[in-house]
Amino acid sequence: AQSVTQLGSHVSVSEGALVLLRCNYSSSVPPYLFWYVQYPNQGLQLLLKYTTGATLVKGINGFEAEFKKSETSFHLTKPSAHMSDAAEYFCAVTLYNFNKFYFGSGTKLNVKP
């Protein structure tokens, strides 16, 4: 079975500071990993994904994530936070057949001016 754990339900950073949102996964087979962002009362938008190949993946809005198999992690980072980054972020895992996506509990990012 697959599962995702996001450490920290709330993260607060100052504008311009580094953003680090943590995601650890559990999977018996090589996983496909995703980060999504959700703004209030909206659906989710894909930020980035890892399936195969390069372990450092770049997404939209300056976000990137690195797949570390040894640490079973897929942390999301952004060098410099912007006020518009304030939202809730979800890490998700699926298998090669994309039959089911499992989401973490989410991390709400607050960006202080």
Next chain:
Amino acid sequence: GAVVSQHPSRVICKSGTSVKIECRSLDFQATTMFWYRQFPKQSLMLMATSNEGSKATYEQGVEKDKFLINHASLTLSTLTVTSAHPEDSSFYICSARWGEKLFFGSGTQLSVL
């Protein structure tokens, strides 16, 4: 980019009535659609997986007679909440799979009085 349209965005209904939520993939054919339920400040809970032309696969603990899912075409899936109760009040989100990507509708806030 691919667009998934979900309607209505908000619905208020009386207890005991049924509510239908539509999910359409506007510019691609989605062989698989997913329905999620999201409680306040929580993650998305997968309710069911819907494949075009076949019966939906429900997750454990989800009442299939209460949450009726119909995936009549490659671009439309519907979720009907039958005999709604106040505890059914929640944010429902659909998503459609296209290849390796999952696209989300904007969600439906259901309030049962």
